[in-house]
Amino acid sequence: MNAIAAVLNQPNGPFSIEAVDVAQPQAGEVRVAIKAAGICHTDLVVASGAMGLQFPAILGHEGAGIVDAVGEGVTGVKPGDKVLLTFNSCGACKPCERHEPAYCSHFVTLNMIAARGDGSSRVTRGGKEISDNFFGQSSFASLAIANERNVLKVDDDTDLAVLAPLGCGIQTGVGGVLRSLGAKAGEALVVLGAGAVGLSAVLGGQIAGCATIIVIEPQKGRRTLALQLGATHVLDGQGDMATAVRGIIPEGADMVIDTSGFMPV
Numbered sequence: 001m002n003a004i005a006a007v008l009n010q011p012n013g014p015f016s017i018e019a020v021d022v023a024q025p026q027a028g029e030v031r032v033a034i035k036a037a038g039i040c041h042t043d044l045v046v047a048s049g050a051m052g053l054q055f056p057a058i059l060g061h062e063g064a065g066i067v068d069a070v071g072e073g074v075t076g077v078k079p080g081d082k083v084l085l086t087f088n089s090c091g092a093c094k095p096c097e098r099h100e101p102a103y104c105s106h107f108v109t110l111n112m113i114a115a116r117g118d119g120s121s122r123v124t125r126g127g128k129e130i131s132d133n134f135f136g137q138s139s140f141a142s143l144a145i146a147n148e149r150n151v152l153k154v155d156d157d158t159d160l161a162v163l164a165p166l167g168c169g170i171q172t173g174v175g176g177v178l179r180s181l182g183a184k185a186g187e188a189l190v191v192l193g194a195g196a197v198g199l200s201a202v203l204g205g206q207i208a209g210c211a212t213i214i215v216i217e218p219q220k221g222r223r224t225l226a227l228q229l230g231a232t233h234v235l236d237g238q239g240d241m242a243t244a245v246r247g248i249i250p251e252g253a254d255m256v257i258d259t260s261g262f263m264p265v
Helices: 041-047 107-111 160-167 169-180 196-208 220-229 241-248
Strands: 002-008 015-022 029-037 063-070 082-085 123-125 128-130 143-147 151-153 188-192 212-216 233-235 255-258
Touching: 002 123, 015 143, 029 082, 029 160, 063 143, 063 160, 082 143, 082 160, 160 169, 169 196, 169 255, 188 196, 196 212, 196 220, 212 241, 220 233, 233 241
Parallel strands: 188 212, 188 255, 212 233
Antiparallel strands: 002 015, 015 123, 029 063, 029 143, 063 082, 082 151, 123 128
């Protein structure tokens, strides 16, 4: 089926809006008409070629849209359903059996290789294949093929533009606090960095009922937003932060989550 996509033809090159052809979904696959897609820093890292992506390619892994067609065996969604797309997982390894798909033993193969398991693509341009299946979706396109395991049906009245970032950045911050750290009511949480993931971690602390949520962030506007979203204290990152945190919670933090990605040279 004809579609348009933001194609990346070379490392660090511009995204080029081009006509492509998207195949019919195979067994277990779901074709989605993308209505909204977030842009994650991971897209930009992979776009640099640093992780071995084969070009040309279609990226995007915070997609949301409406089911266009389903492959054989798909029962969880049907054409016309609004859906949120997230990362893919195998469903059969030990982490998946423990309901921990983010730790899927085949995560890299299913999400970072940008191809089906047999090496094929679902998208062609002028009869030649383009790397797709990034995070099981490649949602920088008007049509994307995902898999039943990484498609979540949502309510018909859902605003897909608001929902799209939940597929990666928002669930990373909230999930990191609630699931990975297992935050509990009354505990103290320190969040390093107040970008989308860090602010989502603040929301996770709020949901968990953390008594103290300290955000360390150099940008004033982000510190202000962190307070609006539930942080109890904010610090600008200048000076001895360990001493500053101890000044707020003398016994120390129960949890620290680093979302800054800052690597001092």
